[in-house]
Amino acid sequence: MLKRFFALLPAGLIYLLGGQALAEVEMRSKPWQMWLQEPMSESAIKVHDLNLGLMVLETVIVIFVLALMVYILIRFNEKNNPVPSKTTHNTLLEVVWTAVPILILVVVAVPSLKALYFTDSNPDVEMNIKVKGNQWYWSYAYPDNGDIEFDSLIIPEDELEDGQPRLLSVDNPLVLPAHTKIRFLIASNDVIHNFAMPSLAIKVDATPGRVNEVWTEINEVGDYYAMCSELCGVNHGFMPIHIKAVSKEDFAKWVVEAKEEFADNSSSDQPKTIRLAEAENVTR
Numbered sequence: 001m002l003k004r005f006f007a008l009l010p011a012g013l014i015y016l017l018g019g020q021a022l023a024e025v026e027m028r029s030k031p032w033q034m035w036l037q038e039p040m041s042e043s044a045i046k047v048h049d050l051n052l053g054l055m056v057l058e059t060v061i062v063i064f065v066l067a068l069m070v071y072i073l074i075r076f077n078e079k080n081n082p083v084p085s086k087t088t089h090n091t092l093l094e095v096v097w098t099a100v101p102i103l104i105l106v107v108v109a110v111p112s113l114k115a116l117y118f119t120d121s122n123p124d125v126e127m128n129i130k131v132k133g134n135q136w137y138w139s140y141a142y143p144d145n146g147d148i149e150f151d152s153l154i155i156p157e158d159e160l161e162d163g164q165p166r167l168l169s170v171d172n173p174l175v176l177p178a179h180t181k182i183r184f185l186i187a188s189n190d191v192i193h194n195f196a197m198p199s200l201a202i203k204v205d206a207t208p209g210r211v212n213e214v215w216t217e218i219n220e221v222g223d224y225y226a227m228c229s230e231l232c233g234v235n236h237g238f239m240p241i242h243i244k245a246v247s248k249e250d251f252a253k254w255v256v257e258a259k260e261e262f263a264d265n266s267s268s269d270q271p272k273t274i275r276l277a278e279a280e281n282v283t284r
């Protein structure tokens with residue numbers, strides 16, 4: 001929570017001083033980033049809290065074990081302990097060092113399973129998105145919004161415009177309404193891909209012949225970037241995912257435009273010439 005407060009502080013100050021609307025968030029991995037990306041959905045916040053709790057627990061365990069090791073090194077080395085004891089068993093100690101780790105695992109399992117079930121599925125979703133992985137681009141469909149369907153391909157480096165992050169920008173981003181419970185139905189046309197978005201704590205395999213499900217509710221309007229996270233072939237590194245989260249009103253407007261723009265788009269089941277194949281960073 002504190003980390004989040006400080007992360008949003010600059011935007012908050014701008015808001016207070018200038019009276020302007022909060023800047024839109026841009027979520028992606030940054031150079032020299034050391035920690036996870038800011039959580040931007042309820043699921044992501046739960047995953048982050050769990051991660052933080054486990055880090056604290058692990059740190060305590062590591063320090064405890066290290067202290068024991070140091071104590072043994074000093075107290076029982078040849079100089080300090082020339083005549084070693086011949087003790088081999090200690091029932092109480094053995095019971096304790098078996099039972100305590102089991103207890104720790106049981107305690108950890110409770111919040112872990114809670115977070116897992118929370119992220120898995122939600123009966124109250126408001127809309128569905130079909131995500132399909134292809135070698136090497138993504139196809140998105142909006143079955144609840146007049147069957148909008150389109151492909152989303154990477155923008156080659158020499159065609160990037162100002163502000164478009166390299167290797168993360170696509171021609172048609174996945175436009176989604178913020179503050180809406182959205183179910184993703186994820187599958188693949190060819191090999192296993194992985195639909196991932198760290199700031200929303202999403203990472204789900206896109207598997208041919210089966211539909212995987214995950215849901216999210218994006219907390220803030222902005223741009224969310226990630227990439228396919230399953231090694232899926234030579235252009236695996238060139239199939240980014242760009243979610244553009246907009247307000248509900250803007251989403252309704254976008255749906256009207258998109259229906260026209262993608263009206264004759266029936267191509268997503270057919271193989272597609274990939275623009276990137278012509279780019280120089282692909283060798284074959």
Ligand SMILES: [Cu+2]
Binds near residue numbers: 136192232236
């Ligand atoms: Cu892939």
